[in-house]
Amino acid sequence: MTGSLARYAKNPAALLGLVLLLAVIAMALLAPILFPKDPLSLAGRPLQWPDLGGRFPLGTDNSGRDIAAQIFHGAQVSLLIGLVATTISIAIGIVVGALAGFYGGWIDDALMRVTEAFQTLPNFLLLLVLVAVFGSDITTVTVAIGLVSWPATARLTRAEFLTLRNREFVQACRVLGMGDLRIIFREILPNALPPVIVYASVVMAIAILLESALAFLSLSDPNIASWGNLIGAGRNVLRVQWYVSAIPGVAILLTVLAVSLVGQGLNDALNPRLRRNPKP
Amino acid sequence: MIINRREAIRIAGALALGSAAGSPAFAQSGTPKRGGTLTVQLSGEQRVLNPAIRASTGVYIVTSKIMEPLVDLDASGVPAAVLATSWTSAPDGKTHTFKLREGVTWHDGKPFTSADVQYTAMEMWKKYLNYGTQLQQYLEAVETPDATTAVFKYSRPMPQNLLLRALCDLGYIAPRHVFEGTNILDNPANTAPIGTGPFKFVQYERGQFIIADRNPNYWRKDFPYLDRIVWRFIIDKAAAAAALETGQTQLSTYNALSLADLDRLKTDARFTVTSKGLEANAFNNTLEFNTRRKELSDVRVRQAIAQAIDVPFFIENFIYGQGKPATGPIPSVSTAFYTEAPPPYKLDVKKANALLDEAGYKRGAGGTRFTLKLVPIQNGEDVPLLATFIQQSLSQVGIKVDILNLDSAGALATVYRDWNFDLATGWHQYRGDPAVSTTVWYRSGSPKGAPWTNQYGWKNDAVDKMIDDAAAELDPVKRKALYAEWVKAVNADIPVWMMIERTFQTAISKKVQGALNMPRWGSGDWHDTWIES
Numbered sequence: 001m002t003g004s005l006a007r008y009a010k011n012p013a014a015l016l017g018l019v020l021l022l023a024v025i026a027m028a029l030l031a032p033i034l035f036p037k038d039p040l041s042l043a044g045r046p047l048q049w050p051d052l053g054g055r056f057p058l059g060t061d062n063s064g065r066d067i068a069a070q071i072f073h074g075a076q077v078s079l080l081i082g083l084v085a086t087t088i089s090i091a092i093g094i095v096v097g098a099l100a101g102f103y104g105g106w107i108d109d110a111l112m113r114v115t116e117a118f119q120t121l122p123n124f125l126l127l128l129v130l131v132a133v134f135g136s137d138i139t140t141v142t143v144a145i146g147l148v149s150w151p152a153t154a155r156l157t158r159a160e161f162l163t164l165r166n167r168e169f170v171q172a173c174r175v176l177g178m179g180d181l182r183i184i185f186r187e188i189l190p191n192a193l194p195p196v197i198v199y200a201s202v203v204m205a206i207a208i209l210l211e212s213a214l215a216f217l218s219l220s221d222p223n224i225a226s227w228g229n230l231i232g233a234g235r236n237v238l239r240v241q242w243y244v245s246a247i248p249g250v251a252i253l254l255t256v257l258a259v260s261l262v263g264q265g266l267n268d269a270l271n272p273r274l275r276r277n278p279k280p
Numbered sequence: 281m282i283i284n285r286r287e288a289i290r291i292a293g294a295l296a297l298g299s300a301a302g303s304p305a306f307a308q309s310g311t312p313k314r315g316g317t318l319t320v321q322l323s324g325e326q327r328v329l330n331p332a333i334r335a336s337t338g339v340y341i342v343t344s345k346i347m348e349p350l351v352d353l354d355a356s357g358v359p360a361a362v363l364a365t366s367w368t369s370a371p372d373g374k375t376h377t378f379k380l381r382e383g384v385t386w387h388d389g390k391p392f393t394s395a396d397v398q399y400t401a402m403e404m405w406k407k408y409l410n411y412g413t414q415l416q417q418y419l420e421a422v423e424t425p426d427a428t429t430a431v432f433k434y435s436r437p438m439p440q441n442l443l444l445r446a447l448c449d450l451g452y453i454a455p456r457h458v459f460e461g462t463n464i465l466d467n468p469a470n471t472a473p474i475g476t477g478p479f480k481f482v483q484y485e486r487g488q489f490i491i492a493d494r495n496p497n498y499w500r501k502d503f504p505y506l507d508r509i510v511w512r513f514i515i516d517k518a519a520a521a522a523a524l525e526t527g528q529t530q531l532s533t534y535n536a537l538s539l540a541d542l543d544r545l546k547t548d549a550r551f552t553v554t555s556k557g558l559e560a561n562a563f564n565n566t567l568e569f570n571t572r573r574k575e576l577s578d579v580r581v582r583q584a585i586a587q588a589i590d591v592p593f594f595i596e597n598f599i600y601g602q603g604k605p606a607t608g609p610i611p612s613v614s615t616a617f618y619t620e621a622p623p624p625y626k627l628d629v630k631k632a633n634a635l636l637d638e639a640g641y642k643r644g645a646g647g648t649r650f651t652l653k654l655v656p657i658q659n660g661e662d663v664p665l666l667a668t669f670i671q672q673s674l675s676q677v678g679i680k681v682d683i684l685n686l687d688s689a690g691a692l693a694t695v696y697r698d699w700n701f702d703l704a705t706g707w708h709q710y711r712g713d714p715a716v717s718t719t720v721w722y723r724s725g726s727p728k729g730a731p732w733t734n735q736y737g738w739k740n741d742a743v744d745k746m747i748d749d750a751a752a753e754l755d756p757v758k759r760k761a762l763y764a765e766w767v768k769a770v771n772a773d774i775p776v777w778m779m780i781e782r783t784f785q786t787a788i789s790k791k792v793q794g795a796l797n798m799p800r801w802g803s804g805d806w807h808d809t810w811i812e813s
Contacts, residue, residue: 042672046597063668222683236538236661
């Protein structure tokens, strides 16, 4: 493990990602201290341009809300949605993939057909349907994002299980009389996990983007300060007050970039042989 | 970056100058030129293209060029002859006789006769047309002594001025021979209209475009000037503004562009941005109270809410000054019915707090008195902005507001059919006479599910009586007085608060001539519209 850490520390892109991610986390933690007021409350005249030295360093949006406050509070929302949705999606994916890969046969067939059924639907369309049916409060949106983004994880886990299930150590476990669940979760899963962890970072980035896309269409929860809501609101004034959409856009870009770089770094650190640019 | 910012500052400066100088008057000049295609942006899909069963600006903007009403407004806003050439009314107000135009043919070649009027009035206006069902509820029969005479018989007095003004919107005639014996709502002519108007329907491609071509047999000799009208569906407002600026479209009306773009285009010499030509379509931003909710059944709470919201601030800062505080459900542009008055409520946070305390809703933990669910009924971008502003304003007096975002159909069903709301905000559209589409917002007894009617569980017998009396009052002076009294009553009890009085804005290329020349031009027939080369 120390070897992995050292490899991660030597990777400048991964370090940059980590720094950015820590910055976003710091923003989320500092939000209630720096901006104790409700970020959705009326702060001043709408559409004031960003003024770094003034009362509104990032300006106000077309509802007179402080953009800086929304960016900081929005970091909380984005991270929360990212983490919870990713956890849901990875949990479903691992269970489905592990069962399918381990048992094979009709269980595999059944589970993979279901997975493929999900994959044939573009996940954003499915998300729109779920939100239209169950409403758009933040819990529903988060769970819905988790529910639409598990198929890839399931397939990845299944592939890992397929390669691992007939290895000697698994056969040894069988001979020792271990139960299936113990073999799956205690023996095979830890070995199958590294690529899944790396993929989790992709899921997290997608989850943040999906919420923003929903908010852009005014279908996310309007009662919270999310970056996507801000972009959606700014769309109407894009031609003149472009900063209303651009600032949260940059925030989303940097956060997704950070998560992706960290994921890539983890990938290189955990699977050194798969590294894209092996150094001599 | 720097250029963008500089340019933005320049535009901002130009805007300030523009608004100070006032918008230039729309100039009409030159000899009309024949030919050409006018391309119009539509901001939403139309499922029905039959104005005899669906009253909506989105329907009129297309079909009023293809089908025609009995009467329409002239340049000064007075109902003038179209398919009807003259009309007389009996002194008791129960019989109205229309003489119809001779020599008019439908686009399929059949002659237009009084039978068409009789059929449309009895089978469509009275049975299906929104607002029409209310307006024509006492219409008993339409008699047709000959092919060019239609006699409307009412069981209660119908004021002539109400009937004529209403028929400009609710008086479109459909061809009897196409609809008779079919299921009216499923008839294909509802999406491929056949009319008597200056343009003939050609094609409707869902989500893409609608095309209508010049009708060479139009009864106004030598009209129309245009060869073709194309309506293009461009739902994204930024794309719509780009299409107008690049010349792909020449016209965006009924606020089809974003408020910011309308404000920006005001200073562009190629376009006119104005509310002229749409004066007849005044509308209000509303706040509707579900009085089934215990807190909102108390008039003090409703009045407190009205005094917690700074409407002038919202108008000035959120919607680019496009509107003014409303003084009641009758807008000031409706000179025949409007009585001068100040807005009934203005910002007074102290009084709002006092009223809420008095009503027994003290601030609880975190300073909150109670929580209300607000459903924005999507109509323009100002609706979500106002929803946010209401949320922000009411938090100042300890009322927490949760906004429930739904699509347009979902919001209409939630508010008007399921009554599953505490507050709702949307638009009230005024159509020339309070009895057309305004008093239904207050009259009790609307069928459940009828959108834009009183579905707030509010009933006031005195108000109901005033509405019924005014609708049957034949003397215009007495009618106006009755409505003034009615406005006072509903302002005091506010089951729905008409917050802001607005007029629609049109952005139109200056090449388009013969335009904006009557108060419902967006819904007019455009027979005299032409394009400068």
